[in-house]
Amino acid sequence: MSNIKIKCLSHTPLRGLNDPGSHVVAEVDSVIAKARAEVEHFDPELIVIFAPDHYNGLFYDLMPPFVIATAADSVGDYKTLLGALSVPKELALEMARFILDKDLDIAISHRLQVDHGCTQTLEEMTGSLTKYPVIPIIINSVAPPFGPYRRIRKLGEAVGQFLAQLNKRVLILGTGGLSHEPPVPLLSGAPDDIANFLIAGRNPTPEARAARQARTIAAGKIYGTSESNLTPLNTDWDQYFMDLLVQGQLDEIDDFKIEEISKTAGRSTHEIRTWVATFSALAAVKKPYSARQDYYRPINEWIAGYGVLSAE
Numbered sequence: 001m002s003n004i005k006i007k008c009l010s011h012t013p014l015r016g017l018n019d020p021g022s023h024v025v026a027e028v029d030s031v032i033a034k035a036r037a038e039v040e041h042f043d044p045e046l047i048v049i050f051a052p053d054h055y056n057g058l059f060y061d062l063m064p065p066f067v068i069a070t071a072a073d074s075v076g077d078y079k080t081l082l083g084a085l086s087v088p089k090e091l092a093l094e095m096a097r098f099i100l101d102k103d104l105d106i107a108i109s110h111r112l113q114v115d116h117g118c119t120q121t122l123e124e125m126t127g128s129l130t131k132y133p134v135i136p137i138i139i140n141s142v143a144p145p146f147g148p149y150r151r152i153r154k155l156g157e158a159v160g161q162f163l164a165q166l167n168k169r170v171l172i173l174g175t176g177g178l179s180h181e182p183p184v185p186l187l188s189g190a191p192d193d194i195a196n197f198l199i200a201g202r203n204p205t206p207e208a209r210a211a212r213q214a215r216t217i218a219a220g221k222i223y224g225t226s227e228s229n230l231t232p233l234n235t236d237w238d239q240y241f242m243d244l245l246v247q248g249q250l251d252e253i254d255d256f257k258i259e260e261i262s263k264t265a266g267r268s269t270h271e272i273r274t275w276v277a278t279f280s281a282l283a284a285v286k287k288p289y290s291a292r293q294d295y296y297r298p299i300n301e302w303i304a305g306y307g308v309l310s311a312e
């Protein structure tokens with residue numbers, strides 16, 4: 001039987017680019033340093049990371065609800081590292097077969113580009129893209145329409161069942177969320193140039209990437225003020241959601257209403273789908289699990305309801 005530990009963390013590409021006050025930066029730095037020390041102590045033999053993509057690797061020319069990578073390269077957006085991740089190809093393929101055998105459809109990429117949604121948390125928890133073997137599983141959380149939350153639970157459970165039989169120390173990471181709405185465009189109603197980007201905008205020019213990043217930084221400077229038309233952070237919603245996970249009430253998430261969450265907590269809140277998958281993977285092999293909330297703070301400068309949960 002494997003020894004499985006999990007961590008879910010918000011991510012934000014604005015870390016180091018539009019920081020809040022230094023005491024908040026120091027507080028988050030210390031939370032991350034502690035989590036990383038725990039990971040190092042655990043010394044995982046395998047990491048599985050459930051992550052979203054933000055129109056860097058996956059576009060509407062073919063948008064899969066779930067995709068497992070047998071090889072992955074970081075695009076190095078914002079301040080993240082560029083380069084290949086250490087993906088164990090055969091094991092990733094075996095996991096994909098196992099998931100398909102559980103009646104779940106998952107796409108397979110033999111050359112996936114991943115962005116800060118995957119790499120920031122991997123870097124924060126391990127200091128590198130390559131220190132440990134890692135299998136990325138991307139869950140569409142940013143490009144509507146989305147499947148229901150109960151499908152995410154089933155995906156997580158299948159992954160947990162697969163990992164349980166490996167007899168390894170396995171760390172599962174979930175990255176993204178909580179409440180937030182960065183200026184990521186929507187396909188519906190988009191002008192032609194934006195629609196073209198959302199459909200097939202892979203490998204943008206350095207100028208296009210810089211312009212995108214400048215737009216996000218500008219949005220961060222006014223987020224949460226009356227000048228911003230983006231849905232603000234929602235601390236009540238964030239705490240409600242984290243409590244459900246910590247208390248093991250995963251069945252209550254099955255019927256989450258997608259449109260309602262977008263309106264209440266922001267369109268990118270659906271990155272919590274990665275947290276749901278992570279906790280469901282653990283719940284499939286350990287009931288009851290033991291979970292704790294390590295941190296929470298709403299941070300407008302980072303466009304992030306910023307939280308950290310751990311469980312085993």
Ligand SMILES: O=C(O)/C=C/c1cccc(O)c1O
Pocket residue numbers: 011012013014054117176177180182183184212213216302303304
């Ligand atoms: O995709 C982008 O360019 C920006 C994404 C973003 C911005 C702020 C908070 C986040 O969690 C993001 O993913």
Ligand SMILES: [Fe+2]
Pocket residue numbers: 011052054117176177268271
């Ligand atoms: Fe994100």
